[in-house]
Amino acid sequence: MAAQAHNHQHCIRNALASAERVCAERGARLTPLRKRVLELIWESHEAIKAYDLLDRLGDEGGSAKPPTVYRALEFLLAQGLIHRIESENAYVGCRHPERTHEFQLLICDDCRHVEEISVAGVTRALGEQALKQGFRVSSQTVEVHGQCPDCRSASGS
Numbered sequence: 496m497a498a499q500a501h502n503h504q505h506c507i508r509n510a511l512a513s514a515e516r517v518c519a520e521r522g523a524r525l526t527p528l529r530k531r532v533l534e535l536i537w538e539s540h541e542a543i544k545a546y547d548l549l550d551r552l553g554d555e556g557g558s559a560k561p562p563t564v565y566r567a568l569e570f571l572l573a574q575g576l577i578h579r580i581e582s583e584n585a586y587v588g589c590r591h592p593e594r595t596h597e598f599q600l601l602i603c604d605d606c607r608h609v610e611e612i613s614v615a616g617v618t619r620a621l622g623e624q625a626l627k628q629g630f631r632v633s634s635q636t637v638e639v640h641g642q643c644p645d646c647r648s649a650s651g652s
């Protein structure tokens with residue numbers, strides 16, 4: 496999806512509303528700080544690093560200490576509200592927090608836009624091949640780097 500060609504306020508509203516809903520259903524506490532961290536992550540579809548979140552919270556005059564912010568990130572990850580991009584050591588909001596799901600991430604190396612896709616069978620295929628080699632998978636994240644449609648048209652590639 497093109498980064499500019501959608502109503503992003505809509506994305507943010509949706510994300511916060513689903514977060515409230517899934518946390519209420521699970522009896523998980525979406526504290527004001529956790530919610531604010533989620534909101535900051537959702538400010539764009541770009542990957543954001545923990546220290547950028549800390550900077551933003553600091554600018555707002557908050558007194559959030561790094562451990563508090565890391566705990567908020569752990570909570571959001573555990574609730575499936577965000578995904579961690581291992582290759583970037585950064586975070587992005589998840590569009591489907593209400594269910595556990597297979598996902599792969601398309602990461603633009605130019606603008607850092609991250610698109611979550613769900614290609615059926617990838618997780619199973621990797622798991623099966625690993626098992627054939629006697630390897631038991633405990634976790635896997637498929638991160639695909641490249642250039643997004645916006646950056647491709649901008650660079651004419």
Ligand SMILES: [Zn+2]
Pocket residue numbers: 578589590591592596598611
């Ligand atoms: Zn997701």
Ligand SMILES: [Zn+2]
Pocket residue numbers: 603604605606607608642643644645646647
């Ligand atoms: Zn891009």
